[in-house]
Amino acid sequence: MEVEQIKTLSGPALAKAVSSLLEAPNLYVFSDILELPNVRELEKGPHAPVYQLLKLFAYGTYSDYRQRAASLPELTPAQRNKLRHLSIISLASNQKCLHYSLLLQQLELKNVRELEDLLIEALYCRVIQGKLDQRNQQVEVDCSKSRDLGPNALPGIVNTLQEWCTGCDAVLSGISKQVNRANLERKRQQKKKNEVETQVKELKKKTRSGSWMGFGIGPSRGGFRR
Template sequence: MTQDMLLGTEEPSKSKETFLEKFCVLAKNATGPALLDVLKQVLEAPNVFVFGELLVEPNVAELKDGPDAKYYNTLNLFAYGTYKEYRANPGDYIELNPAMQKKLQHLTIVSLAIKTKSIPYALLQSELEIDNVRHLEDIIIEAIYADIIHGKLFQNTRILEVEYAQGRDIPPGNTGKIVETLQAWVNSCDGVSSCIENQIKYANSEKSKRLFNKDRVEQDLINLKKMLKSQASDSDENMQIDTHGPSGSGGLSLADLRKKPSKMKAQRNAGVGLKFSK
């Protein structure tokens, strides 16, 4: 049965940055085993998904070349790496408990979501090393509730459609690539803006042409009506009615027809009168 699950968009009760700041304060004032315990806590903390500020703390940075370098490597892995990298070289890191492993899997999903908005289940299963689809969906839904990604699970096509993904820490030396990406985006926006302006100019030009043609047609109609009315008036004035042939051969013009019948009768009687005598 096809089922589309809308992933939640709930906001966390507290800012993630606030949680990270607390761990940075603890790390700044801790050394030795206390510092290592702080790092374990931050790796397990469900509300912390960025670690760059903690990595640059002097006390933490000193671990890189010391006997506890695995702690620094593990923190570095959570900042920039993926679950598959951990599985490829587990000896380079501290042993991760279930909570830490799940958190690293969530961060791996974020890394994939940043690269593509449509992630096949097969790719997720490979990167997270999960065979069971139901288990995979549980991990994804947990990432949603952690508010680090938003999206939909399409179970019929086995695809995660991502709508939003939280950014991860930027590895050292990658700022140049980010600048290039942003510049390419700006150039693309400028191109789109220029195209829109040209389309607006073209649309306005076409509108002006249509209005001009409309006015011209309307004026032509007015002129045509005036001409037809004038022709009809002239025709009425010149019209004559001829019932007996051409004028001068016994025919009657319109003026003759309008003469009074009594006068015409008198003329006829005068021409045919008879006089009798004894």
């Protein structure tokens, strides 16, 4: 079901449509749905648990669901699988090498076989891109799908960008100093080269002048004199 279709729904039909969307295989961003006026109305009605589940799919993880499971609708197998995929994305945003032990704990899977099946599925669906390292019991993540930004995520992003900008300024300052030193060294070398060329020219002049003085030609009674 498309977002445009959801706009026309309300009550139980809307709650059912939202629950179905949480199973959609290629849907990992939910901000467009959360911002719909009729969906926001679910928050204060009898279908509030569905709205809270939608928010959890947007910003939360499987561990968050387990902590609040008593107040939320029971997950279908497809929703459970999707929420685990979303949790992997969140973990991959903080570290690019995810150990099996961490994933087994966070995703509450029984064994490595179940975990690897889930990871292979995530790789196949391009939820994450990377490779399994079975020898070291970890998955190396190159990149992953994006998720919605949580309400409190923006300040952290701003701080990260400011730190990045500060780092860039420091690098540019270091490069500028190196360029200045290189320019000064180039000028020094050029000056030295000019001085050497001047000395060579003077030496050539003196050499030619000495040759004419030592072996000069001039008139004499006997003809030429040496």
